[in-house]
Amino acid sequence: MTAPDASQLPRLLATVARPDLASHLSRWGGPPRRGPELLDELGRSRLGGRGGAGFPTARKWAALAAGGRPVVVVNATEGEPASNKDKTLLVHAPHLVLDGASLAARALGASEVIVCVDRRASAALRACGLAISERAGRGLDAVPFRLEAAPPGYVTGEESALVNWINGNPALPSFGRRPYERGVDGRPTLVQNAETLAHVALIGRFGSSWFGALGTDAHPGTALVTVTGDVRHPSVYEVAMGTPLVDVLAPAGADQPVQGVLVGGYAGTWLGPAAATSARLDPAWLGSAGASLGCGSLVVVGPHTCGLKAVAMIAAWMAGQSAGQCGPCARGLPTVADGLGRLLSAGAPNKWNAQIDRWLWMIDGRGACKHPDGAVRMIRSGIQVFAREIESHRHGGDCRRPPPSLALPRYSEVMV
Amino acid sequence: MNRTRRLVVDPIRCDAHGICAELLPELIQLDDWGYPMVSEQPVPHHLEAHARRAVAACPTLALLATEVEVARTAGGRAR
Ligand SMILES: Cc1cc2nc3c(=O)[nH]c(=O)nc-3n(C[C@H](O)[C@H](O)[C@H](O)COP(=O)(O)O)c2cc1C
Ligand code: SF4
Numbered sequence: 001m002t003a004p005d006a007s008q009l010p011r012l013l014a015t016v017a018r019p020d021l022a023s024h025l026s027r028w029g030g031p032p033r034r035g036p037e038l039l040d041e042l043g044r045s046r047l048g049g050r051g052g053a054g055f056p057t058a059r060k061w062a063a064l065a066a067g068g069r070p071v072v073v074v075n076a077t078e079g080e081p082a083s084n085k086d087k088t089l090l091v092h093a094p095h096l097v098l099d100g101a102s103l104a105a106r107a108l109g110a111s112e113v114i115v116c117v118d119r120r121a122s123a124a125l126r127a128c129g130l131a132i133s134e135r136a137g138r139g140l141d142a143v144p145f146r147l148e149a150a151p152p153g154y155v156t157g158e159e160s161a162l163v164n165w166i167n168g169n170p171a172l173p174s175f176g177r178r179p180y181e182r183g184v185d186g187r188p189t190l191v192q193n194a195e196t197l198a199h200v201a202l203i204g205r206f207g208s209s210w211f212g213a214l215g216t217d218a219h220p221g222t223a224l225v226t227v228t229g230d231v232r233h234p235s236v237y238e239v240a241m242g243t244p245l246v247d248v249l250a251p252a253g254a255d256q257p258v259q260g261v262l263v264g265g266y267a268g269t270w271l272g273p274a275a276a277t278s279a280r281l282d283p284a285w286l287g288s289a290g291a292s293l294g295c296g297s298l299v300v301v302g303p304h305t306c307g308l309k310a311v312a313m314i315a316a317w318m319a320g321q322s323a324g325q326c327g328p329c330a331r332g333l334p335t336v337a338d339g340l341g342r343l344l345s346a347g348a349p350n351k352w353n354a355q356i357d358r359w360l361w362m363i364d365g366r367g368a369c370k371h372p373d374g375a376v377r378m379i380r381s382g383i384q385v386f387a388r389e390i391e392s393h394r395h396g397g398d399c400r401r402p403p404p405s406l407a408l409p410r411y412s413e414v415m416v
Numbered sequence: 417m418n419r420t421r422r423l424v425v426d427p428i429r430c431d432a433h434g435i436c437a438e439l440l441p442e443l444i445q446l447d448d449w450g451y452p453m454v455s456e457q458p459v460p461h462h463l464e465a466h467a468r469r470a471v472a473a474c475p476t477l478a479l480l481a482t483e484v485e486v487a488r489t490a491g492g493r494a495r
């Protein structure tokens with residue numbers, strides 16, 4: 001089949017409302033039969049992971065290609081409350097994700113694919129289960145696929161926690177154990193985000209040049225972003241890498257002027273009004289502003305709500321999500337969350353800011369996993385962006401503005 | 417480049433007994449919750465015996481000495 005127009009958006013979400021295998025095949029053609037040379041194509045595509053860290057996918061595969069018979073784990077747990085893109089993908093384009101996993105298994109010589117979905121995400125579970133049985137019926141894949149309903153929790157999606165859980169242990173991270181060396185059943189394990197694999201499915205079909213027809217030179221392709229907060233149309237959007245942030249905020253219905261945008265999820269970075277106006281959604285621009293695309297989630301603080309309350313609420317939530325294994329995370333994050341709560345009331349001592357800074361410095365980098373580091377990043381940037389709010393709460397007490405809405409979009413509201 | 421040792425805490429095993437910080441205050445300080453912050457600097461020659469003793473004294477085997485290649489200029493803060 002000829003490749004679809006490479007400049008057309010959306011890509012991943014092109015089959016919204018037609019998630020069945022027949023629609024998938026008529027839109028994209030059959031799954032490509034590619035072997036290890038896919039690794040080179042992937043390298044040329046410069047695809048980066050979409051689970052949060054943005055790690056180059058080809059490098060990850062290369063590290064695995066060296067070991068024994070691997071296992072492929074599709075990470076669609078998405079415990080991030082402000083992100084809905086992986087669940088959306090599974091509901092609307094499950095076969096793209098599964099094609100990507102199938103390609104990974106083929107290229108790496110894996111024996112099995114395990115798809116992990118949050119057990120609360122019933123629509124995604126149902127769609128994915130259906131898609132797996134459709135494929136099995138057609139004998140589409142060389143390896144068996146297994147669907148697992150993972151326990152809820154933010155830290156469940158951390159790769160060592162997920163592997164531990166698949167191995168029959170609690171979904172808690174390990175210290176210094178890398179799944180790509182020793183993962184499921186002790187075998188080398190590729191843990192890959194669902195969206196990352198969906199891009200792999202298209203790169204495997206149409207190549208890296210097709211993939212790069214959208215996006216920037218350094219960061220080609222498209223990205224799924226979840227826009228929530230003070231917006232009239234909370235939704236999952238697919239954008240070309242490098243798209244101005246304002247071009248996503250407008251269709252989402254964000255009232256201007258925004259006071260801040262949390263980019264990259266609850267472990268992300270707050271941008272103030274100026275940065276939010278000039279920001280581009282790609283790792284290069286965001287990196288130069290001290291931020292990152294993370295899982296692609298954007299939480300908007302509009303003109304009439306209190307960003308400081310959002311920082312305090314999200315910090316408290318992140319503290320509650322600590323897996324409780326490491327002191328600096330389990331004890332430190334609640335201490336900071338309490339401290340932020342005190343900043344909301346009148347008369348917090350001036351030295352309190354310095355005290356919170358000190359705690360953040362103590363916590364940063366000291367967990368077995370990166371959960372505390374993400375919370376620190378969110379809080380540090382929030383304190384900077386909402387410095388004026390801290391002062392006005394200190395002098396005038398509660399601003400009586402509500403926090404921004406932290407609700408999620410529903411599947412039916414998915415727009416592209 | 418130089419082969420040397422660096423101390424690392426396994427934060428999952430560590431129970432904040434604090435013995436390590438008592439034995440090796442030059443490289444280990446406790447945070448506000450009683451957990452050790454270990455210097456990222458390679459263990460200097462004159463402290464190697466103390467470091468070995470601290471590693472051996474940790475009741476949960478949480479303090480580890482890892483062999484690392486370091487450039488001599490490596491900086492780093494206590495953590
Ligand atoms: C606290 C924590 C939670 C995470 N949750 C998820 C998640 O829900 N989904 C995900 O794909 N990656 C999550 N990650 C990142 C994974 O550890 C891993 O890097 C990712 O699945 C790799 O896929 P990628 O290279 O395609 O991004 C999380 C990491 C941390 C530290
Ligand atoms: S850093 Fe926090 S979330 Fe990560 S393993 Fe330790 S206690 Fe659990």
Ligand code: SF4
Nearest residue numbers: 430431433434436474
């Ligand atoms: S002696 Fe061991 S358990 Fe105690 S604080 Fe030091 S590292 Fe932690």
